[in-house]
Amino acid sequence: MAKKEPGKVERIAAGLRDKIERGVYAPGSRLPSVSDLQSSEGIAFQTARDVFRALEREGIVFTQQGKGSFVTPFLGKITRDGSGRYQAAARSEGGARGAFEAELHRLGLVYKRTPTEIGRERPPKEVATALGLHHSSKAICRRREMKAGRDADDPTEGFVVQLATSWFPLDIAGGTAIEEGDTGPGGSKSRLAEHGFPVRHVREMIESRFPLPEEAAALRIPDDRQVYELVHHASTAEGRVVEVARHIMPSTIWRFSYAWDLDVG
Numbered sequence: 001m002a003k004k005e006p007g008k009v010e011r012i013a014a015g016l017r018d019k020i021e022r023g024v025y026a027p028g029s030r031l032p033s034v035s036d037l038q039s040s041e042g043i044a045f046q047t048a049r050d051v052f053r054a055l056e057r058e059g060i061v062f063t064q065q066g067k068g069s070f071v072t073p074f075l076g077k078i079t080r081d082g083s084g085r086y087q088a089a090a091r092s093e094g095g096a097r098g099a100f101e102a103e104l105h106r107l108g109l110v111y112k113r114t115p116t117e118i119g120r121e122r123p124p125k126e127v128a129t130a131l132g133l134h135h136s137s138k139a140i141c142r143r144r145e146m147k148a149g150r151d152a153d154d155p156t157e158g159f160v161v162q163l164a165t166s167w168f169p170l171d172i173a174g175g176t177a178i179e180e181g182d183t184g185p186g187g188s189k190s191r192l193a194e195h196g197f198p199v200r201h202v203r204e205m206i207e208s209r210f211p212l213p214e215e216a217a218a219l220r221i222p223d224d225r226q227v228y229e230l231v232h233h234a235s236t237a238e239g240r241v242v243e244v245a246r247h248i249m250p251s252t253i254w255r256f257s258y259a260w261d262l263d264v265g
Contacts, residue, residue, distance in 0.1 A: 012041055013054045020060055020071050028073040028159075031061065053222070059252025062220045073159040074148065074253065078103060082258045086202055086234075088193075091186050098187025100162075104148050112147040112158035116181050120174075123167045127244045130233055131169050140168040140179055142188075145218055160219055161253055166245040172197055173242075189234065192242055200237040206230045208251060215248050226251045 019025050031052070032040065038048040052069050055061035063069045084090055085099035096102035101111035120138045122128070128135055143165045149158030166188065168178055177183050177191045184191065189199050208226050216223040232245040 008041075008043055008047055009050045009054055012037070012043070012047075012051045016051065016055060017058075017060065020075070025071050027071050027075055029071050031069045031071065033068055056222045057225060059221075059225065059250065063222075064220070072252075073150075074109070074161070076107070077255045078107065078148075078161060078253055079255050079257050082204060082256055083260055086189060086199065088186065088190065091189060095185050096187075097183060097185065098189070100146055100164075101187075108150075109148045110150060110152045110158075112149040112155070113182075114145050114147050117141075117143040118179055118181070120170065123244075127167050130241050130244050131167065132241065133169065137170070139170055140173045142166045142168075142178070161250070163215060163218055163248040164245060166243060168192075168243055188243065192234075197236050197240070197242050199234040199242065201235045201239075203233040203235075204230055206256065211248065219248070219250055221250050221252075228254060228256075 016025075016031070025031060034045065034048045034052065037043070037051060038045050041048070052061060052063060056063060056069075060072050060075060061069055062072055080103065081090075085103065091099040091102055093102045094105050096105060097111070104111050119141050121141045122136065123131065123133070123139045123141065125135065127139070128137065131139060133139060144163070145160045146162045146164055147158045148161050151157045168188070172192065172195065173179065173188075176195060178188050192199060207229050209229055211219065211221065211223060211225070211227045213223060215227065216225075219227070221227075228247075228249045228251055230247040230249065232243070232247065233241050234243040234245075235241045
């Protein structure tokens with residue numbers, strides 16, 4: 001095993017980071033190969049690999065097997081406004097198909113629609129319990145790789161920023177636009193409201209963890225970079241849970257914002 005060279009990894013990584021921040025390497029652009037970096041810096045092959053690994057952990061570089069290393073397409077943060085994003089005006093702003101698309105629009109990004117896997121399946125036990133379903137009952141499931149980009153006209157451009165799986169009771173959402181690829185302006189919550197089940201309460205639970213191999217691959221992140229797992233319960237004024245969603249989000253891309261009023265006293 002090649003011996004690691006202390007100090008060199010940090011120094012060379014800092015140099016590449018500076019070039020990325022100054023725009024010498026633009027978001028999404030290809031970086032020098034491991035071999036090129038090894039040659040130009042006069043370092044061991046393993047040391048060159050460690051440089052890219054360090055930048056990957058920071059979230060500013062990603063590597064594709066057989067293609068090389070690239071600058072992360074989005075170097076900032078997407079702020080998820082947990083207390084305001086589901087208001088009707090916010091989630092349909094500019095014709096957005098839900099809160100996620102509206103958030104991207106505010107950042108000057110484009111929601112790049114990807115195929116949504118839609119089916120009627122038995123949900124996991126914890127989802128069935130939350131929805132008040134019998135363990136053998138089926139629910140509507142929507143699985144998505146949620147992608148952002150900058151060029152609305154280029155279907156190949158963009159990057160996955162979260163993975164989302166949503167579950168809806170069949171008796172509420174069956175045969176509605178929630179079973180279609182495009183749920184329409186305002187997204188699924190607007191369709192629930194149209195069918196007499198407006199969401200009045202949202203509960204979210206967030207944990208950080210390391211991604212599963214398939215999650216890391218889909219998000220193009222190393223498996224030692226943490227993700228947030230956010231579980232979302234949406235319920236009516238009567239307390240019926242009408243949606244359970246699970247989001248997997250890279251910690252280097254997302255931040256969460258919450259605001260609320262307190263009673264005086």
